[in-house]
Amino acid sequence: DADVTQTPRNRITKTGKRIMLECSQTKGHDRMYWYRQDPGLGLQLIYYSFDVKDINKGEISDGYSVSRQAQAKFSLSLESAIPNQTALYFCATSDRTGSGETQYFGPGTRLLVL
């Protein structure tokens, strides 16, 4: 979906380096999410944010941190990257609704930690 963008699309880094993955959206959605996907596996929730002042840990938040700089921007940081953080990372957004939630995903960032 062109309304959710992620940068970079691919990144190679070394163990111990700090890196940041960025997500921007033009959908005007309140909710933003970061997921990790390992090959052949499902979506694991890292962090989520229901609005600018709200940050929540997901299933696998250890080793990660996030920043919600604005409604449209949600960044994921790896403070000290390690090889088992090699994965495909997706950002997603959704609108607040009481009648059901659809998530819209960015194109993903492939991260390789050497």
Next chain:
Amino acid sequence: GENVEQHPSTLSVQEGDSAVIKCTYSDSASNYFPWYKQELGKRPQLIIDIRSNVGEKKDQRIAVTLNKTAKHFSLHITETQPEDSAVYFCAPNSGGSNYKLTFGKGTLLTVNP
């Protein structure tokens, strides 16, 4: 929170056959039942959804059926084609102000030519 299970985890069919993937959930408050498709190396995208006041919905070769009493819904793909090969995720939910959506673990569908 919602407990979501998908079956089977992998499914292999011959081109032209039908495929059915089932999603069971635990939260009786769930009222929205979407299915997402993720092609290899790409992002998950919504392909079909159904709301709790409807029992079945069709869109060309795909359909979703809902059994709210039994708390499960299914994705049906007829006349499968190689381009249907993908991972399919369900994500039953009710939205709401503080609700956190849970995805199923996914079903890998392979359509063999």
